[in-house]
Amino acid sequence: MKKLIIALLISFASTSVFAGSHSPCGVTSGSINILANEFTTYRIFMDEVKSCAGPEADFNVTHSVDHNKLQVAALSANPAEFSAKLVTNGSITPLMNDGLIRPLDDLVAKYGSNLNDNQKITIDGKIYAVAFMANAQHLWYRESILNDLGIAVPSTYEEVIAAAEKIKAAGVMENPYAGAFKSGWNLGQEFVNMYLGHGGEFFKSGSAQPNVNNEKGVAALNMIKKLTELSNPDFLTQDTNAVKEEWESGNVALMHIWNSGAASLLDDEGDQNIKADTRLAPSPTVGGGSKPATTLWWDGIAIATNTSDENAEASFRALVGAASSTDLANNNPNATVWLIKGYTPGDTAGPVVDAASRGTTPYPSFPHMSLMHGALSTELVEFLQGNESAEKALADVEAAYIAKATEQGFL
Amino acid sequence: MPHRTFIWFILPTALAMILFIGLPIVSSFFQSLHIENEQVLMEVENCDPFGCTTNVRVDVEATEKIEAENPLGRFNGFGTYTDRNHLAFDEIREAWDNKTSIGEFKDIVLNLPFYKALLFTLTFCFAVTPPVIVLGFIVALSVNTLAKNLKGLIVFGTILPMIVTPLIGSLVLFWMIDSQGIIGASIQILFDDPNLSLKASSNLTWITLIIYGIWHNTPFAFVVFYAALQTVPQDPLEAAYIDGATRFERVRFIVIPHLYPVATFIMLICLMDNFRVFEPIIGFSAEGVAQSLSWMIYQDLRNENKMLFGSAGATSMLTILGIAFLLTPVLIRTWKEFKTER
Numbered sequence: 001m002k003k004l005i006i007a008l009l010i011s012f013a014s015t016s017v018f019a020g021s022h023s024p025c026g027v028t029s030g031s032i033n034i035l036a037n038e039f040t041t042y043r044i045f046m047d048e049v050k051s052c053a054g055p056e057a058d059f060n061v062t063h064s065v066d067h068n069k070l071q072v073a074a075l076s077a078n079p080a081e082f083s084a085k086l087v088t089n090g091s092i093t094p095l096m097n098d099g100l101i102r103p104l105d106d107l108v109a110k111y112g113s114n115l116n117d118n119q120k121i122t123i124d125g126k127i128y129a130v131a132f133m134a135n136a137q138h139l140w141y142r143e144s145i146l147n148d149l150g151i152a153v154p155s156t157y158e159e160v161i162a163a164a165e166k167i168k169a170a171g172v173m174e175n176p177y178a179g180a181f182k183s184g185w186n187l188g189q190e191f192v193n194m195y196l197g198h199g200g201e202f203f204k205s206g207s208a209q210p211n212v213n214n215e216k217g218v219a220a221l222n223m224i225k226k227l228t229e230l231s232n233p234d235f236l237t238q239d240t241n242a243v244k245e246e247w248e249s250g251n252v253a254l255m256h257i258w259n260s261g262a263a264s265l266l267d268d269e270g271d272q273n274i275k276a277d278t279r280l281a282p283s284p285t286v287g288g289g290s291k292p293a294t295t296l297w298w299d300g301i302a303i304a305t306n307t308s309d310e311n312a313e314a315s316f317r318a319l320v321g322a323a324s325s326t327d328l329a330n331n332n333p334n335a336t337v338w339l340i341k342g343y344t345p346g347d348t349a350g351p352v353v354d355a356a357s358r359g360t361t362p363y364p365s366f367p368h369m370s371l372m373h374g375a376l377s378t379e380l381v382e383f384l385q386g387n388e389s390a391e392k393a394l395a396d397v398e399a400a401y402i403a404k405a406t407e408q409g410f411l
Numbered sequence: 412m413p414h415r416t417f418i419w420f421i422l423p424t425a426l427a428m429i430l431f432i433g434l435p436i437v438s439s440f441f442q443s444l445h446i447e448n449e450q451v452l453m454e455v456e457n458c459d460p461f462g463c464t465t466n467v468r469v470d471v472e473a474t475e476k477i478e479a480e481n482p483l484g485r486f487n488g489f490g491t492y493t494d495r496n497h498l499a500f501d502e503i504r505e506a507w508d509n510k511t512s513i514g515e516f517k518d519i520v521l522n523l524p525f526y527k528a529l530l531f532t533l534t535f536c537f538a539v540t541p542p543v544i545v546l547g548f549i550v551a552l553s554v555n556t557l558a559k560n561l562k563g564l565i566v567f568g569t570i571l572p573m574i575v576t577p578l579i580g581s582l583v584l585f586w587m588i589d590s591q592g593i594i595g596a597s598i599q600i601l602f603d604d605p606n607l608s609l610k611a612s613s614n615l616t617w618i619t620l621i622i623y624g625i626w627h628n629t630p631f632a633f634v635v636f637y638a639a640l641q642t643v644p645q646d647p648l649e650a651a652y653i654d655g656a657t658r659f660e661r662v663r664f665i666v667i668p669h670l671y672p673v674a675t676f677i678m679l680i681c682l683m684d685n686f687r688v689f690e691p692i693i694g695f696s697a698e699g700v701a702q703s704l705s706w707m708i709y710q711d712l713r714n715e716n717k718m719l720f721g722s723a724g725a726t727s728m729l730t731i732l733g734i735a736f737l738l739t740p741v742l743i744r745t746w747k748e749f750k751t752e753r
Contacts, residue, residue, distance in 0.1 A: 096471075097468070097471075122456075123468065124457075124468070125456070236611075237696040362461045403722075406494070408717060
């Protein structure tokens, strides 16, 4: 793993040779219509896609934080509502389950000569997506606040809690910790991180039977509860963007959010004193584990099955042009960890590289994982509000999952 | 009216109702009896930037073949209706058999998703409807006494909450009750508690949603009452005035009896409207603590990566039953009044 990551990041400033292959940019026929998540890094990426597509291209992009909920319905239609979708290792599985994205081997052979091999996401020997960035959630802290109180940068969640309690006791901040605990996908993701950090497995091996109601699950929930007690009381309504606002308002000294948040947290807008004081740290371990309690993600491009070959080619050309643009990566080195050839990692790539080198688990890509994530999204709230025990909450998660998985034909 | 004329008169409406209301309900019901076909899984090797792993995926071809043979999915009868995410018969039976106290049984039942949603939906219905009728009536009475040239403007201002799209209205209020918003900050100062947050506790969230519901629905009651007030006969009012009745007595003994059927109508519509409460839950990001039946349907169709049509269909059918159940007493009453009036 370590070698792979080193190879991945210290990639060679290669001379772009389009040996016998076509330049992807400058699309003149076919229409491009992309569905993508909404955050700053994607905006930067999309600007590059648009400029690669060229002025003559019929170019459209829809950014939505609800992209996961829209994608299956939108790509199931024939012709599909969108010709391309930006996917992650989480959101690709529902599309694969229904055969909604097409193999890209032909298009990669034609236009992808400038891609790194590890950008090609192969499933059962076929390329289904081309990754362009790696992402992970990790710790962020305010250096001056930790220094003033003589707190070392926490490397475990137990230390995070001790640090937050100290900041609170010193009267510096009322709610020093923040995480995206919004009920729904975000809250589910916090549990996924914490449970994997405790070494948990979501399913009984080799089956779709749930496996979260155990000691590790309880420990993970109790840790999340302790963190929420040091967070803004409105934590159940705060997603990543709301947490970033809290950070930029100076209300928070420690938070655990996405590496790609750097694109907006470290830009020239907002309070520059807070920006200058913002530091990134590796994701903490928990409960004596060795793996950081986070998940590794790649973000990539995928092309709809139910779109014409002409539109598919046009969309792929524009997207792959950006996904192999060394300039894009090196002009925005801190926007994220690019997987693009010739990229020299910026100052903010450290925590993601650290997570990868310490054997962090990528987000699970089981076909039934989204149902588990859905069950986690809704059934953990009552525990966090103190209305039920951790065991009961986890039993509810399993029961809700079983009902849904039965209906979907997985059990 | 001769039957023949009546049939021709009602035919277009009846056809439209069958087409746009009847058939969709039948189709949802049919869908709710089915679940997805079995997913065929296969082991494959996946490679991504973090390395290669052996993983399972859905065998799309094999699954599509089953799908083509059985496009509706597997027949499940009322299985979806009785599963844990709906009526949860097994769970309730188990809870009843193992209960140590009624309180414990109640807690277990109200923790099941359907009953949790039902509890909020009914609470919302019954907490919002009466204040809406009373407030709407009071506002209508007040506006009715205003000078003519002021009326138009005031009526417009009063119905504004109804004109604002529920989602937008609730979002605006959501920002206002934020601890840094004007209402949230004022409440903190008023109660001298810097940690008071309307979004944090489930009780306060419920109260916020109910107050929002009253705010949003009152204009409807007001408009109907206001229109009805214009039909109150002036003669008895004048007679009562001459006889020395106070304003309260005139309202109590002449206006209210006259508006009684209108109040029943408003109650009917309000109960129906509030039973399908949905937008404020999204607007106030209250999914965590307040779920309604409509929100459950949305959750099945939108929040999952794959739409759970069967589950959504079952919840829809149960919602229709719920509304029918709720409205029966009111309808029976209206029917009786109708008969006696004859």
